[in-house]
Amino acid sequence: MTKRTDLLTGLPVTADGTGPPRERADAARNRARVLAAAEELFAAGDPAEVTMEDIAKAAGIGRGTLYRRYPDRASIARALLDEHERALQHEILRGAPPLGPDESDPAERLAAFYAAMVDLLERHVHLLLGAETGSARYRTGAYGFWFTHVRVLAADRPDPEALADTLLAPLAPEVYRRQREQGISPDRIKNGLTALARGVLAGDRPKSPE
Amino acid sequence: MTKRTDLLTGLPVTADGTGPPRERADAARNRARVLAAAEELFAAGDPAEVTMEDIAKAAGIGRGTLYRRYPDRASIARALLDEHERALQHEILRGAPPLGPDESDPAERLAAFYAAMVDLLERHVHLLLGAETGSARYRTGAYGFWFTHVRVLAADRPDPEALADTLLAPLAPEVYRRQREQGISPDRIKNGLTALARGVLAGDRPKSPE
DNA sequence: CCATCAAGTGGACACAACGTCCACTTAGCC
DNA sequence: GGCTAAGTGGACGTTGTGTCCACTTGATGG
Structure with missing residues (x-):
């Protein structure tokens, strides 16, 4: 001993x-x-x-x-995914606008985030499906990061907490796979998400209408 | 014979x-x-x-x-779910506005649909989780109905097909359960979804900007 | 009321994947 | 070169799946 x-x-x-x-x-x-x-x-x-x-x-x-x-299988997929997710997280925290900070308009930051996530999904759906099937998604550290990011972007809306999960739902790997299988291109998905980002976060509808 | x-x-x-x-x-x-x-x-x-x-x-x-x-388990859950989903589908097809037809504003119809789905989820998440775990959701007849409904509501937007899956994603049972477990009430979820519906479908942003 | 028989029943079986355990092997260090 | 802990791999027990088939039973016509 x-x-x-x-x-x-x-x-x-x-x-x-x-x-x-x-x-x-x-x-x-x-x-x-x-x-x-x-x-x-x-x-x-x-x-x-x-x-x-x-x-x-x-x-x-x-x-x-x-x-x-x-x-388990998920931990292997996560190991493979790790560096890619970290890279994106780094861009969000320290990168250039509109993805990174120092961009005033939350709607455009969310749109940029959506676009970046679509790129990630397009390249690695298979890994995300291996790692996050169903509810397991919410148990990953990565989800916590995305959640916080989106919640902050929605901070001036009425209920950022409730909005965050809702706004992240379309990025679930199952949803992405479904759309791609329906023949929808990554660009079309990005456009839809951009419309979503602008629709929900753009304009001035402050938390408490003065 | x-x-x-x-x-x-x-x-x-x-x-x-x-x-x-x-x-x-x-x-x-x-x-x-x-x-x-x-x-x-x-x-x-x-x-x-x-x-x-x-x-x-x-x-x-x-x-x-x-x-x-x-x-399998899913078919049992679906059998239990069937009548409830049919009832909602009937309301959408033949019921009174804003859920039913004869309501001019698609944003309000979508908001009403979201609210009705939240009610359904609140009462029967456990069945939906039993029936539609993960990608199985897209293979149910019900999803096809919701998809068509939302696509029609989004018909005057640029890409209704792409939007439909995106707009339905927040209604995935896993998302709902997650939000409820986070302590978010059905009403707060409804409000978030209403904001989504109005943000994306309200206003006049016609398919092809004249 | 009874005979008939297809619909219905239930448990045995074969199979697939999981996760653990532990006797054996080997890399790295003295 | 010997020692030892880290590493290895396959056997094993368990759980859930789905199928199969000999037996039981409800409905029907006589």
Whole structure:
């Protein structure tokens, strides 16, 4: 138990203060294999149909190994999605208007956000469907971010809290897939959402009509 | 084959012209039991967690008997939902304005539709969650009806097809449940949706700006 | 009232996916 | 090169699905 500790810090060698014990080389290799295999499987067919066993087999590893790091399909999809969502979140927080801050008109910021989300959806619906099927959407950290963003944009409307979920609903991956399958192009979807953004947030209908 | 025909009508007894062969008494009794049991189970907990076996057991019948009439959970929920949805559809087609026809302002009709759907959701979310989880929503006949209705209301906007799914998205049962769980009252949800309806459909922004 | 038989019943069965467990292997360090 | 914890993978138990089929029963005509 007290076996090995770092001579300088006194901390156990396996936990070097900066974080959890380092990942072994074979583990890292398998992680990469899993992500690559999953990406492909999600893209190939209905993401909801992809099973943990499928992924393990495609990655050439055992089920136990897969479960070691990812408790379910959703967590794998989220891992693949993570960097893309972070990039968008960064743009919103620090990027240039109209997506980023320093743009006075909330309606245009919402429209820009919608457009950016459509781009994200177009590229990664399969991952979003793998990660957020049904109500699971609301349990992701990302949803919390989008929610806060939209709520702030709607801050001068009567009930921003209630509006936020409503305004985010059309961005559900199932909705997007449905529209694309109906033959509606990303641009047409963007236009519809822009109309929505302007209709709801534009004009001066302040919180409490003086 | 030509065995037995009704002496008065001349029609085969097993197929009385008005429909398929009559349902036996025990079958009818069990059907009623199934629906009653399912209604209760759906309301009790998460509808997605209710299994066919649960329903069979609660109804006091065997699994085979249950599967005989209902291929899956969704079909049972839909059977329970059917009359309520029909009633609303009837109101829309033949009822009084603003929900029914003969109301000139599409924005107000959409707002009325939203309000009616919120009432339906409030009373039967559990059934809707049992019937329409995820993408299954789009495969129901009811969705087709709502879609057509909204598309017609949006007919003078640039792209009614694209708008319709977008405008229906906030009525997804998962969205509704989420909002209610966030502590948002049905009335607040209605108000948000009314703002949406008016924002998108009110005003004169005709299809092709003269 | 009874005989008939198709409609109806229910439990056994085969299957798919889940998630866990643990004996074995191996990378990394001394 | 030996040690050890991290990592591996497949066997296993569980749960839910959907089908199948031998048996039961309600309705009907005699």
